[in-house]
Amino acid sequence: MKKQLGTRVQEYLQNHRVATLGSSCGGDPWAAAVFYVNDGYTLYFLSSPTSRHSLNLSQNPRVAVTVQEDYSDWPEIKGIQLEGMVCELSGAEEEKARSLYGQKYPIIGKLGKPPAAIVKALAKVRWYKIVPQRLYFIDNSVSLGYREEVQI
Numbered sequence: 073m074k075k076q077l078g079t080r081v082q083e084y085l086q087n088h089r090v091a092t093l094g095s096s097c098g099g100d101p102w103a104a105a106v107f108y109v110n111d112g113y114t115l116y117f118l119s120s121p122t123s124r125h126s127l128n129l130s131q132n133p134r135v136a137v138t139v140q141e142d143y144s145d146w147p148e149i150k151g152i153q154l155e156g157m158v159c160e161l162s163g164a165e166e167e168k169a170r171s172l173y174g175q176k177y178p179i180i181g182k183l184g185k186p187p188a189a190i191v192k193a194l195a196k197v198r199w200y201k202i203v204p205q206r207l208y209f210i211d212n213s214v215s216l217g218y219r220e221e222v223q224i
Contacts, residue, residue: 077209077220078222080209081209082110082112084151085113085152088140089108089176090105091106091108091115091137092137092138092139093105093117093135093202094137095124095128095132095135095158096132096134097127097131098131104124106118107177109169109173109175109177111172113207113222114201114203115137115201116169116173116202117199117202118194118198118199119197120197121196121197121198129158129160129200133157133158134156134158135156135157136153136155138152138154139151139152140210146212146216147212149210150213151209152209152210153210154206154207156204156205156206157202157203157205158200158201158202158203159201159203160199160200161198161200161201165199165201166199169199169201180194206224207222207224208220208221209222
């Protein structure tokens with residue numbers, strides 16, 4: 073029995089780690105790779121507040137995001153395309169993001185003491201949440217160019 077689209081998308085997000093985040097400010101586009109964790113369709117990531125994409129997000133919270141592997145064979149291509157809104161987190165939402173992140177990336181989680189360099193880097197980051205407004209799942213194994221919108 074084929075899994076429901078929403079289930080396949082959430083599993084895909086859970087099984088991948090890097091998203092390409094597209095941001096813009098003043099008409100100037102920018103893309104950056106970020107490690108993420110998901111809770112349903114919502115993505116959480118961390119970044120330096122002085123990075124170009126974080127500065128863009130402070131001015132324009134609209135983003136485009138992709139998640140995919142580096143496929144060599146077109147019929148195997150699968151991935152996520154989404155557009156949504158980003159906000160910086162604090163308080164309980166930040167703690168939730170930290171907890172989820174620590175579960176996916178044990179080097180910063182509770183499975184051991186993180187290396188000093190990680191602790192130092194984490195003290196300087198901000199935590200962000202991406203809430204999709206539109207989300208598509210690409211699956212060329214169905215047919216080349218197959219794309220289905222997920223109802224959020």
